[in-house]
Amino acid sequence: AQKITQTQPGMFVQEKEAVTLDCTYDTSDQSYGLFWYKQPSSGEMIFLIYQGSYDEQNATEGRYSLNFQKARKSANLVISASQLGDSAMYFCAMSGGYQKVTFGTGTKLQVIP
Amino acid sequence: DAGVIQSPRHEVTEMGQEVTLRCKPISGHDYLFWYRQTMMRGLELLIYFNNNVPIDDSGMPEDRFSAKMPNASFSTLKIQPSEPRDSAVYFCASSLFPGVGGGFGDTQYFGPGTRLTVL
Numbered sequence: 767a768q769k770i771t772q773t774q775p776g777m778f779v780q781e782k783e784a785v786t787l788d789c790t791y792d793t794s795d796q797s798y799g800l801f802w803y804k805q806p807s808s809g810e811m812i813f814l815i816y817q818g819s820y821d822e823q824n825a826t827e828g829r830y831s832l833n834f835q836k837a838r839k840s841a842n843l844v845i846s847a848s849q850l851g852d853s854a855m856y857f858c859a860m861s862g863g864y865q866k867v868t869f870g871t872g873t874k875l876q877v878i879p
Numbered sequence: 880d881a882g883v884i885q886s887p888r889h890e891v892t893e894m895g896q897e898v899t900l901r902c903k904p905i906s907g908h909d910y911l912f913w914y915r916q917t918m919m920r921g922l923e924l925l926i927y928f929n930n931n932v933p934i935d936d937s938g939m940p941e942d943r944f945s946a947k948m949p950n951a952s953f954s955t956l957k958i959q960p961s962e963p964r965d966s967a968v969y970f971c972a973s974s975l976f977p978g979v980g981g982g983f984g985d986t987q988y989f990g991p992g993t994r995l996t997v998l
């Protein structure tokens with residue numbers, strides 16, 4: 767069975783600073799994918815970034831990067847140069863096996879001006 | 880390119896009434912998912928389809944819930960009769976195809992959600 771753990775229910779970060787949102791996972795699959803989604807207060811779920819378990823390099827998408835440490839089973843999201851619009855809930859998720867995606871409980875990020 | 884489309888965006892109904900939520904996935908996506916999100920339980924997968932066929936409905940809470948996908952571009956989630964504890968945001972999501980055990984094709988793209996309130 768897959769499991770995603772996000773231990774930070776809430777985080778604060780100063781505008782323009784970088785922030786790391788933690789995510790650890792557990793799976794018996796050898797091949798799997800890791801995802802991060804953003805859910806602003808408006809409610810939609812926005813896909814941010816993907817990392818495959820066999821990808822040797824950490825994924826990056828603009829100001830988002832995924833710090834993938836396979837041996838530690840962690841897939842932390844790093845947001846550089848935080849903006850006020852980054853205030854939202856952030857969900858870590860993983861897929862493995864046959865199209866079953868497991869979501870974490872989320873971290874609420876608040877960016878302070 | 881249009882994303883996943885859901886309707887209605889908001890639904891307020893009275894207990895006992897039938898509720899039908901609608902979803903149009905992204906064209907070309909073979910997989911469609913229905914989720915429910917509440918403060919207490921977070922994001923729960925209710926059911927998913929592959930090529931219009933239900934694959935796993937183990938998350939459907941009760942027989943009051945049913946889902947159909949009559950064609951590749953349309954799916955419904957029906958609650959009959961509705962109860963106040965069904966109040967939640969219901970998301971539809973679609974994805975291309977399964978990666979080889981967790982590939983980029985697994986990336987799910989979500990619709991805007993339907994906020995259901997049952998009085």
